[in-house]
Amino acid sequence: xxxxDRILFGTIIKQNTKDGQMLSVSDLQNAYNSARFQYGWSxxxxxxxxxxxxFQERCYxxxxxxxxxxxxxxxxxxxxxxxxxxxxxxGLGVWKTGGRGENKSTYSDPxxxxxxxxxxxxxxxxxxxxxxxxxxxxxxIIAGSEFKPMNSAINRIxxxxxxxxxxxxxxxxxxxxxxxxxxxxxxxxxxxxxxxxERFIIQSIxxxxxxxxxxxxxxxDLYKIRKSVA
Numbered sequence: 001x002x003x004x005d006r007i008l009f010g011t012i013i014k015q016n017t018k019d020g021q022m023l024s025v026s027d028l029q030n031a032y033n034s035a036r037f038q039y040g041w042s043x044x045x046x047x048x049x050x051x052x053x054x055f056q057e058r059c060y061x062x063x064x065x066x067x068x069x070x071x072x073x074x075x076x077x078x079x080x081x082x083x084x085x086x087x088x089x090x091g092l093g094v095w096k097t098g099g100r101g102e103n104k105s106t107y108s109d110p111x112x113x114x115x116x117x118x119x120x121x122x123x124x125x126x127x128x129x130x131x132x133x134x135x136x137x138x139x140x141i142i143a144g145s146e147f148k149p150m151n152s153a154i155n156r157i158x159x160x161x162x163x164x165x166x167x168x169x170x171x172x173x174x175x176x177x178x179x180x181x182x183x184x185x186x187x188x189x190x191x192x193x194x195x196x197x198e199r200f201i202i203q204s205i206x207x208x209x210x211x212x213x214x215x216x217x218x219x220x221d222l223y224k225i226r227k228s229v230a
Contacts, residue, residue: 008127009035014105022096022107025116032120041121049119050085053077059089062111068092150198153205158213169220170197193225 011031014024029046049055060076063069069092079088089095094109118125154161171178174193204210210219
């Protein structure tokens with residue numbers, strides 16, 4: 001979790017690939033709360049920003065341009081007035097809340113997230129534009145795209161593959177632990193290591209180096225993570 005492109009004013013911004021690359025709104029608020037004392041900014045709440053007419057109008061155009069919403073802006077604004085902006089965004093699948101108590105967290109579509117960042121403060125927006133458009137999202141997509149081909153390759157040499165076990169072993173090698181959601185919040189470096197390892201397994205199967213489960217487990221166990229000096 002040390003990758004600088006995932007840290008905003010000392011706060012790690014979590015990303016959930018299972019929900020369309022959603023980014024944590026809760027982390028964005030925490031980042032602002034931390035930065036405002038350093039820079040002397042006034043207190044601002046994301047929940048208040050979402051009540052502004054300008055924010056809601058911009059949301060509409062973001063959603064409309066991407067084909068997520070099919071109605072007119074007048075109807076959209078009427079829906080918000082009647083249902084509330086959060087309920088409307090949830091209904092459109094671009095806003096999600098989960099967990100309870102201290103574990104409660106809110107995620108939003110990346111476009112909505114960036115819009116919120118821009119509304120919070122220009123400095124935050126500048127930082128977000130830089131790291132959001134770098135290789136993190138691409139690395140995450142690449143790592144995810146290799147997972148299914150790896151499973152298909154394993155299926156060619158093992159009649160009844162124990163995919164959960166292989167995933168656990170790989171997670172232990174890359175992350176040093178195994179738990180649900182590790183890959184959703186991985187750093188850029190970890191995604192790179194994951195991609196390289198999964199690609200190596202595919203190549204080893206294609207070359208005949210791995211022919212059965214015993215050999216697969218041995219290769220995973222002996223695989224060396226090549227970490228950059230920087």
